[in-house]
Amino acid sequence: MKWLITTLVIFSSVLYSETSIYVFESDASGFNTKSFFYDNGEEVIAFGGQFTPQIAQQAIDFLRTKTTNPISYLVITHPNPDKFNGATVFQAEGVQVICSQSTAMAIPEVHGYKKYYFVHIAKMFTEETYPQMPTVDIVFEKTLEIYLANGEKLVLEERDKPGVSSTQTLGCFPKTKALFVGDLVHHKAHAWLEGGIVHQQAQATISLWIEHLHYIAQSYADYTVYGGRGEAVNAVAAAKQQIRYLQTAQQITRDYIVSLGNSKGELQGEKAGVHHKKIEELLVKSFPNYKINYMVRFGIYGLINALLK
Known part of the structure; x- marks a missing residue:
């Protein structure tokens, strides 16, 4: 092909x-x-x-x-x-x-x-x-x-x-005062929530991701951050907004999992794609001005994996 x-x-x-x-x-x-x-x-x-x-x-x-x-x-x-x-x-x-x-x-x-x-x-x-x-x-x-x-x-x-x-x-x-951080920051764009690939398993670690962001805000406060997607912005503003996004994404995903009775069969089986799309819709509703919403649909499975453990 x-x-x-x-x-x-x-x-x-x-x-x-x-x-x-x-x-x-x-x-x-x-x-x-x-x-x-x-x-x-x-x-x-x-x-x-x-x-x-x-x-x-x-x-x-x-x-x-x-x-x-x-x-x-x-x-x-x-x-x-x-x-x-x-x-x-x-x-x-x-x-x-x-x-x-x-x-x-x-x-x-x-x-x-x-x-x-x-x-x-x-x-x-x-x-x-x-x-x-x-x-x-x-x-x-x-x-x-x-x-x-x-x-x-x-x-x-x-x-x-x-x-x-x-x-x-x-x-x-x-x-x-230019700081390049890869995808740690997607300012005003949806984040890639897959997480790291370790032992053939994708798993997002939101708490540690947030630690990185606090470090950036504290150590590079007067720098401009260039993230892998989204807008370039001051480091403190970038960290603050990204932390809010990650905390919201984690809460929305956790609530959705609970609403399905923590069913691994639903969330990791044949219907997984349907649920990924629904979580994407919830995040888009919470952040209506953010770009590249398909990031959620294809990456959210890593956060789901973490929350189901």
């Missing part, structure tokens, strides 16, 4: 002296994933490798309409396929791929889990057409400081507790 992609490009440019941040966003076929390109006037740092090599190439092509500066690094903020599946395309451009040790260790299991789903369940790919698992060029523990050609510093910080995924990396540029 041929995998056809038509990608919508949504972009913006944020200027800080000689620095520009260019934003590429795929359409729903790439899960509305954003790639951020931090251009300091001499080189570019990328965050978000996209879901397929084809979309990754489109992201790079978009960047080339903005700057000819070389891309030095691609940072994988967490082990989800829309962040790493397109990494090989960046590497073909001479880009070094960076991630934390915990993310590198998680990628093989996540890749196998997602490949099985997209090939055998969703049937969107064949064994041959599903993206190859990338190799990582630079792996770090805890923190990594990189001094760029112009003397500017990039600080990568591993937060190895589960959040939106099994592990998270924050990337900050102290000079410009």
